[in-house]
Amino acid sequence: MxxxxxxxxxxxxxxxxxxxxxxxxxxxxxxxxxxxxxxxxxxxxxxxxxxxxxxxxxRALSAPKVLLFAADHGIAALGLSKLPADGGTVRRVHAALDGSAPVAKLARRFGAGLRVIDLAVDADNEEFGFEVSRYRVRRGSGRIDVEDALTAEEATQAFRIGMAIADEEADLGTDLVLLGDLGVGSTAVAAVLIGALCGTDAAAVCGRGSGIDDKTWMVKCAAIRDSLRRARPVLGDQLALLAATGGADFAAITGFLLQAAVRRLPVVLDGVVSAACALIAQRISFRAPEWWRAALLTGEPALAKAYDRLTLTPLHDQQITMGEGLGALLALPLLQAASDALAEEPFVPAPAAPREPAKLPTAAELLGRL
Structure with missing residues (x-):
């Protein structure tokens, strides 16, 4: 590559x-x-x-798809999340793949496809299969409060992977992307990037993430503060910023957002991770945000600051904080309704596969069993 x-x-x-x-x-x-x-x-x-x-x-929306970019983050080792740093992301990826995660269930309900891309999950290469992990950049990332998340080469590789995924989806005929992420510690990384880009201190962008208590919030805030010190010297170089205090998923999402805009593929942003990447992408191309919509506010202070800078207004407020593309997916019925109401030709869903009717016992058979 x-x-x-x-x-x-x-x-x-x-x-x-x-x-x-x-x-x-x-x-x-x-x-x-x-x-x-x-x-x-x-x-x-x-x-x-x-x-x-x-x-x-x-045209009525007919081929929406949820894209979940998955990666682990070294900063999670500090215990910044209620989710375990060891294996937490692996379990969430498996739940999305086997259909048990809420996002998978609702994607089926709303007629959306679902794709998971493993960029840097801390797991064996064979854990999820080739289709999920074929774009993996590395296993996990560096602890951004004390070291770089990625090398410069890895950041560029991940960015180009995101571009390639946008091309793939556009070529497949996807007409709307519902963008999400999977990764323990990702809200802390997003807070660092948004804090650096918006010029705020750690306390102004440090949120509760997975529902942490006050003591854990203070630890998280200190980690974000130390990471901000490492981010500010490279603010003028977006790829260097992603390498220093981002991660493979953040670099890939940024590349994806920009190339999706090039390919005229609209995107719904889910939460603070996709918003952080959108802010970086906006620095690269000021027109790109016109191709995106914001799904919701999650209570993360960094997310509100990012949407204000992007001048995006959330589509709904269901107080969803779990990420995983769920907020973006819940915006899909609104967008489908808007396109259906305006489209001159109504959307006709594909007919369901015929099923054999259940054979019910007759009254005589039931009486014979008594």
Whole structure:
């Protein structure tokens, strides 16, 4: 794989969504038999979908997909999460893959695909199979309060992997990405990146993550403070920042977000991890945020600061704090409703596979058993 990436090229490669398509959608809303503004925020969402799709006709969403970028973070060894640093991410990845995780259950309910990408989970290479781990950069990452998360080469590799995944999804026909992450310690890493990019101190971005108590919060806050000292000297170099105080998943998500914007693939951000990556991507291409929507606020102070800087307004507020793409997935019905209401051709789901009817006993058979 090429070990270089030209970040400056994204400034010209990322175009704005189609303003003409947005205006046509707004005219279409006025033509529908309804009160003016009667569909509320669905109208703005539908107009945004029209602009990112481009063209003369709005298409109902038919191929949404949840993407979960998974990695472990060395800073979790300090005990910053209620989830165990040893094996916690492995169990969550398995739950997503075997269908028992909430995000997997709801993806089936809403008709969305689900893909898990192992970038740096602390597990054997064979733990999840080739399709999940074929893009793995390394096993775990460095403890960012005292050392770099990645080498410069690993950060570039992960960034390019994210770009490749965006190309894959666009080529497969995915029409909306619901972006999520899996990884113990990831909220601390995100807080460092957002704190550095927004110029705030550790206490202003340190949240409760997995539901930690006051004592653990103080430990987490100190780790974020020490990590911020390491992040600030490399703020002018986005890849160096991702290597110093990010991780393979953060670098890959950043590359994914930028290349998705290049490929005109809309993305719903889930929580503080994807928001941190979005802030870095915004530094690389100022137009890129126009291709994204924010799912929700989670109570993480760093997330609110990131969305304010990105000028993104969350689509719902269900007080979900567990991450794993669940908040982004719960925004899908709103986006589906907006596209269905505006589309000239209704979305027709594929017919379910026929099933043999259950054979019920007759009354005579039941009486014969008495």
């Amino acid at each position: 090429d070990t270089t990436v030209d970040l400056d090229s994204f400034t010209s490669l990322v175009e704005r969504p189609d303003d003409a398509a947005r205006r046509a959608a707004e005219d279409r809303w006025l033509e529908l038999d309804k009160p003016r503004g009667g569909l509320g925020q669905l109208e703005e969402l539908g107009s945004w979908l029209a602009s990112v799709q481009g063209g003369n006709r709005v």
